[in-house]
């Protein structure tokens with residue numbers, strides 16, 4: 495169920511860092527279409543040689559993304575297996591991960607953030623309708639295809655990346671490190687259900703409205719686990735309506751979390767609320 499890409503059709507450029515058990519590189523792939531050679535910029539995600547046993551899960555994550563297509567889901571061109579290297583070939587998304595972008599950017603408006611939040615909610619709604627759980631929703635896995643430009647009121651455009659290797663295969667320490675994005679019930683079951691993505695959506699909303707700052711970033715794994723054992727909540731944002739949506743998503747009882755349709759409805763009412771006017775002051779020059 496995968497397009498196999500020949501290794502010789504891949505060109506490798508610079509390393510762009512690493513994920514859980516993977517290394518990522520910028521690169522390009524060439525293919526022949528009606529006799530013409532096309533070269534496409536791609537992102538090459540390589541599974542660590544010492545985690546070869548995860549290759550099924552690595553490709554499982556990619557195949558999830560290639561079975562369905564949606565404008566806010568990352569495009570996976572295919573896979574390439576060469577000697578001991580397992581490579582996933584993805585579309586290259588120009589501005590990279592949203593968490594880093596938010597940390598670097600100073601003047602990102604409230605409406606820009608709401609637009610991004612709504613795009614993520616639409617992607618989750620699409621997955622929910624297909625009964626597909628993603629399992630790794632976070633700002634690091636949101637890729638910015640278009641920055642959007644405040645002067646021309648051009649809007650941002652994001653793509654949700656693949657979920658990566660499944661929780662069941664990651665060590666307990668990696669799962670603990672994903673607190674508070676990983677839903678509490680996953681720590682016991684290591685199973686990902688649709689409701690888990692709603693919890694993660696809440697945590698990602700918190701990140702977006704805290705300029706990419708990671709929630710609970712200072713806590714070590716033990717204190718992160720206690721955060722769940724004490725049924726704690728993230729610090730509420732000033733904007734109460736948004737804080738309410740986040741706490742609805744981050745309810746410890748999965749069945750009480752809102753549907754994607756409800757999340758989208760609530761985001762729409764926030765977009766039209768006068769909050770933007772009230773908060774226009776935070777983008778005006780002092």
Ligand SMILES: Nc1cnc(-c2cc(N)nc3[nH]ccc23)cn1
Pocket residue numbers: 510511518537568584585586587588589590591637
């Ligand atoms: N599917 C993907 C995933 N990541 C990127 C990306 C783009 C960029 N400008 N800087 C980066 N730094 C790290 C990753 C990355 C692109 N496409």
